[in-house]
Amino acid sequence: MTQKYTITVAGGGSTFTPGIVLMLLKESSRFPIRKIMLYDNDPERQKIIAEACGIYLRENAPEIEFGYTDDPKEAFTGIDFVLAHIRVGKYAMREKDEKIPLKYGVVGQETCGPGGIAYGMRSIGGVLEILNYMEAYSPDAWMLNYSNPAAIVAEATNRLRPDSKILNICDMPIDLEEKMAGIAGLKSRKEMQVGYYGLNHFGWWHQIYDKAGNDLMPVIRAYIAENGFPVSAEQQVDDSWAHTFKMAREVYAIDPETIPNTYLKYYLFPYEIAAGLDPEYTRANEVMDGREKKVFSVCREIIEKGTSSGSNFEADAHATYIVDLARAIAENTQERFLLIVPNEGAIENFERTAMVEIPCIVGKNGYEKICQGKIPRFQKGMMEQQVNVEKLVVDAWIEGSYQKLWQALTLSKTVPSAAAAKVILDEFIQANEDYWPELT
Template structure:
């Protein structure tokens, strides 16, 4: 079995240690000869890098490891870039969440005005990493799971159309794990799903086990009563805010009981509820900074101080196992069926052909083949047309530096009540993002 060389872009991320452990847990399926970290924040990366260096030395000494802020060093001699960057880090996420809340509009990392602000920051960072990869390892593939994935995917479609980039998200994976438990299965891999939508904006319309038995009735019965809440023990999303999101799925489901919804639809369909249950003093970003960020960096520092990763407090990121599946599918041409964010081009018959949709694809060494989803219902189509237009206008604004386009994007978002409120939020976000956004005219 051939071994791969990987660069993790976003080496200082709180998710990086979990991804490393998950990669180590899967070496029998996906052998690795080299792991490199790349981040433009050297100080932050150093703590995670030093800890992971000790961890790898103890658990997989055969893997060559390094971390760097130098693009040439990071992107030379690699097969895969696993990209999960956060331009502006959690400090900017906090502003994405709190600025809209000043105007009684929901503050969320990837949805509404906060998602638009984050998208405007992310586009340049992702394009830069694609360019580094193509310059130093032109045959490598980039597996991009940086948020907000929908806007980033639209930008790569328009600005790097020939690049070897696969855009993917872990949220459906996490929900499918919950569905599998509800259906009495051990893993989502025991299911075949049909799903359509945009990133963080989609619906399952068929879930069957490998024998072809329909699992939808059993899952729907559970979701109608409890949403996706289900006791899973150690789970990536266990904070109070996530429990609420899983529970609220029951109300989203009630709107269209023919399908099962992505949890993020609560932000678009129940904005008033979300605002009412938001704390402008302590948003999700604060929850993460007080929780996961402190926990992960403390665990990393403990490893450095002790000089050993034995009994360390790093946990594998189970959600990230789909990244191994994706890399394996390319490396070994497995034709695995996976949800990717791809240009529609008729896969959903009655939807914008250039829209970046999230649908099942078969992945192999040449990339992916899309599965046809046929026609979708008017309700979903209407919501998706509105949201895909928001995403396209954001990318227009980034490319042309147009204030007008970004105001239109903000106004068109289902989360924003009026053009005047959109303008106030936009002006505050421009002020907050001076360092990160292109200048708007």
């Protein structure tokens, strides 16, 4: 008899949840599902998403048991995997993360710079809470965590829950690898084998081969030098993302021997980026006026009609990596993934305790790191600065230290001075009084 798996989606009220549910359904021949449970601590928001998903599943996969709850015991009992994509403070707090730094001419971004630090201070407690529920009610389950900001969350979980069954992963490298596969004339990133090193949202590809061992770096580098990363017509990205993909040209030019993660633009061109952002209308507003409204509108329409027939529900196609990762654990497929893991020598000339993003082989017992050797001085210098920002943020959360958080903001390459760091921090403290630990 085929093994079937029970999944809890933590962050059931997310606009990404319908796409995840449909993706699980689409991939059910590879990864059979017995039950999907949604969990969120905002029951009213989750109810809209969940009822629409429930109608879709009843019509298209009635054999899959489905439920939703805000009760941790109900959500996390008898499960095999937790898919965690929580957003503590929701988009209202993301808007503040982005707009407060911009008032002072500093980059306002979801995961990079001051905004990422503020978000990290909220996310640590939320992810640890979910992890505690999982371990209390289903101690053999695995958490596949892609909650942002992944670098800070991974540093915190590694330090505070070092023995937990959690894999921290990010979808951005996966999206970029799909684009690079297209550049190289391949059908899928799975036809490539990559070498990559960095921190989350802060890394570089240094090797890319096809299955026959042919070096794909020259053709990909030439394309990016000219165009940046491609955007297909069907992808329909917002203007801010189109700019990000195109600006990979400028980021690439700084080190044309490697291919950069697109988020590096915020660290290498922080003042130029900040100057080009609208402090009154940021990415958070784009999302709230775009995907947020669209997804909830579709869900309400499904609920009102009582059927998902003719709806615009779509599977999150690139999120199939979640199924791939779950299968690697459940069925010991030994597939490669970029994971955020303790360095411990995998990058030979970098701090052993750093949480680095590198290729790993995943199976039923967890992961094995693939060593990336020594990295160049330029990348090493940038990474050393950023990893200390992340460690200071976690220090500040654990110790309730104002001083450590001020130091973290000051050390960020996106912040021009300690004075700017302090005024941003003081305003962040007021904005996050319901979310951050008290700082003294």
